[in-house]
Amino acid sequence: EDQVTQSPEALRLQEGESSSLNCSYTVSGLRGLFWYRQDPGKGPEFLFTLYSAGEEKEKERLKATLTKKESFLHITAPKPEDSATYLCAVPGYSSASKIIFGSGTRLSIRP
């Protein structure tokens, strides 16, 4: 069964304290892994697509990496404005799971 699991569910950091969010997946033949950011009361905003193990993408304080089993979203020296819920998603193969989203990691950065 295609599955996406994100951990931790919630993470509280001090401003400037670097950390990583995890997205582990089980899918037959990865066709891409997507990261989104969602602010309260808003729709998700696209961040990155990763296609193959070893690939990395960066945007400001965020860097996404991919292995054959999981992806990490590294946040370096975060600021309060980085507080949001971060979602990952993978395309599935079955008719019942065309796109599978994780339940997200709620990141809170204290000033």
Add this chain to the structure above:
Amino acid sequence: DADVTQTPRNRITKTGKRIMLECSQTKGHDRMYWYRQDPGLGLRLIYYSFDVKDINKGEISDGYSVSRQAQAKFSLSLESAIPNQTALYFCATSEKQPFEEQFFGPGTRLTVL
């Protein structure tokens, strides 16, 4: 102006009522999607459309129907609303490969009493 708009933004209705949620986009994308989001469950795909003549069921289509009126418009209907359809509903569009790099609307918060 927002690229993907949804109306209404909030709706409270009663069990058994018919409800339509509307989505419009100015991005010129062919691919459009409807999702629902529930606390702790993540986003789940209800229906998707890759062009005006293409409609496909997603993971949780039971109790819902859709209409693709034009490239820019994709509507979601609840024929007879029930309380467990209370959720946050999102419309999205994409240009590239299916399900890749989606642009989401602001969402509709639906409450069924």
